[in-house]
Amino acid sequence: MNTKEKILDTSLDMFARLGYTAVSIRDICKQVGIKESSVYYHFKNKQSILDELINRFTTIANNMMSQFENGLTDGQGSFSDGFNVVADCFFEQYLMDEFCNKVMRVMLIEQFGNDDMRTIYKEWLLDKPLQIQSSVSKALINFGVIESGDSEYLAVKYYSPIYFYANKWLFSGELTEENKTAFRESAYKHIQNFFMEMGGK
Amino acid sequence: MNTKEKILDTSLDMFARLGYTAVSIRDICKQVGIKESSVYYHFKNKQSILDELINRFTTIANNMMSQFENGLTDGQGSFSDGFNVVADCFFEQYLMDEFCNKVMRVMLIEQFGNDDMRTIYKEWLLDKPLQIQSSVSKALINFGVIESGDSEYLAVKYYSPIYFYANKWLFSGELTEENKTAFRESAYKHIQNFFMEMGGK
């Protein structure tokens, strides 16, 4: 791993714990083992370290989104198909992916007092997930797996416990294997319960 | 309003927008109209401004909690009784109360990189609300208003949409009357729906 990647890696790690503003260039450099001025050889300024991280995140997240939609249309419309797509794409590759999780933590912390950050936080942790979850419901309604209903409230009923569990297990404290397991158990149980109540087959 | 109260008021207002660490003593003083050193006549240091605000918050919040529990046991066990207690105590006097809302925003922001703050954030925005909501369910089960079920998951099903709506409407952006109304509409609708599905009378 070259110096630029080391800087990005260390920065993200510290940003995710304490926030962008709380971490200084000197903190990062101490950890990487270089002097402050060397950072400015690789990056224009402190902000552009964060920009680079966000850019990489959006690329990955957009990939996940397309994979998600493909997974839904490719499936045979069974319950386990929809379930697996959610679990693989949205849970494992997004919420619990080490890199994505850290970037989302930075968004979570830095959304206050930074309008740009609040915008992308809203986009990637509230609107898009809700939109994704509602597309699952719609797909399964089309396939006749569950009965139709108020699709907006349906999406909230579906997503909000996941959002709650994610905040509890994935975005506070450390992202340990125990916390991941606790999240999976709660979230899986909720999804199964949701589909059962909706008349899922 | 004397100077000490002005300092508290201004500090809370700025802390709630940008976070405790992001706001400097000089920022506060500029707004209040005093010099930096005057703050140290009224407070030991910057931290004790925050401590005072948190103390006042916990007093109010604990009051709300007792009022809540009294409201539940006093009621006749009808749906509207439980509904009104939740709406009055938990929504109006807590989540949407100007002072409480601001303090909770500070907790929300400052929970990262501050272990004490994370502890009280968890207590007042995750554990206690969940505990309160589950006591509503239990009370209404006792009164025979709704049917019994898995009480832990029941509480999550009940509370998580409220938590979701609160994060969307009450804890991001400004706490305007429009946002309050939007929250009320969504949350009330959810509560009614929840009780209907649970077999409420």
Added chain:
DNA sequence: CATTATATCTAACAGTTGTTAGGTTGTCAA
């Protein structure tokens, strides 16, 4: 009137912040 307490001020401290100018290596092509 003299004293005391309250509330504010001026001015500075030591430390931290992001950033930059300019010097020092090491590597590779001409």
Added chain:
DNA sequence: TTGACAACCTAACAACTGTTAGATATAATG
């Protein structure tokens, strides 16, 4: 061997941070 470039360094800058010592003004008390 010379020159060019990449990758790093030393050392400092101006601005900002929480905090303090000590002076000053106002009002209440003896």
